[in-house]
Amino acid sequence: MEADPYAREREEMVEYQIRGRGIRDPRVLAAMRKIPRHLFVPKGFERSAYEDRPLPIGEGQTISQPYIVALMTEQLELAPGDRVLEIGTGSGYQAALLAEIAGSVISVERLSNLADQARENLARARVSGVTVIVGDGSQGYPPGAPYDAIIITAATPSIPKPLIEQLAEGGRLISPVGPRDCQDLVKLVKREGRIEEISLGGVCFVPLIGQFGWRGEGSL
Ligand code: SAM
Numbered sequence: 001m002e003a004d005p006y007a008r009e010r011e012e013m014v015e016y017q018i019r020g021r022g023i024r025d026p027r028v029l030a031a032m033r034k035i036p037r038h039l040f041v042p043k044g045f046e047r048s049a050y051e052d053r054p055l056p057i058g059e060g061q062t063i064s065q066p067y068i069v070a071l072m073t074e075q076l077e078l079a080p081g082d083r084v085l086e087i088g089t090g091s092g093y094q095a096a097l098l099a100e101i102a103g104s105v106i107s108v109e110r111l112s113n114l115a116d117q118a119r120e121n122l123a124r125a126r127v128s129g130v131t132v133i134v135g136d137g138s139q140g141y142p143p144g145a146p147y148d149a150i151i152i153t154a155a156t157p158s159i160p161k162p163l164i165e166q167l168a169e170g171g172r173l174i175s176p177v178g179p180r181d182c183q184d185l186v187k188l189v190k191r192e193g194r195i196e197e198i199s200l201g202g203v204c205f206v207p208l209i210g211q212f213g214w215r216g217e218g219s220l
Pocket of ligand 1 (some may be wrong): 089111138211
């Protein structure tokens, strides 16, 4: 097999941006050391793939900053075998990490071009266990429910009710919640049918466009 030309950049990303900022879950650190992020960015951006920032992936969308991906993944408290739902496949990078830890993930993307690109990226990176569905993820994905973990990687004015309903008992949900430009990263935990909410700080995400998110041009 070809030597990985970005192995050193990836190791430094994990050491300085991820571990250096306090991410400690060994499963998250191992997954970020393994998944080749440079295969999830558009051609010509490979050299920037391990930088401390989000990058454009086309259609006005982004692959999130590595630290934010790590933080959201750690807060999902994943274990192998967990049923996981991601809303906003984008490049497929976050989904690859989730599948590496949990074994499998269902990921819903609104834009079919991005869904196709994500499937291609995942195949090139030899990641299995990700099922990419094209649709409005603000409605969740009832066929796979209930989920032990749900991650929304786009900003929503409030957490879509169908997603709370599709969360299993003991399940965790992470989402940016708030205005269209920048938001609060929120974690929900369902305990004995009740919802506990924790704030994890400020973030800036592209909007979740859909029935239970923002209304936008070309909404599904
Ligand atoms: N998780 C992605 C990754 O690892 O590259 C980054 C996601 S990007 C910040 C947000 C994504 O959410 C975009 O690809 C966008 O098209 C998608 N999106 C927006 N509204 C959506 C909806 N209602 N259902 C599914 N995907 C949606």
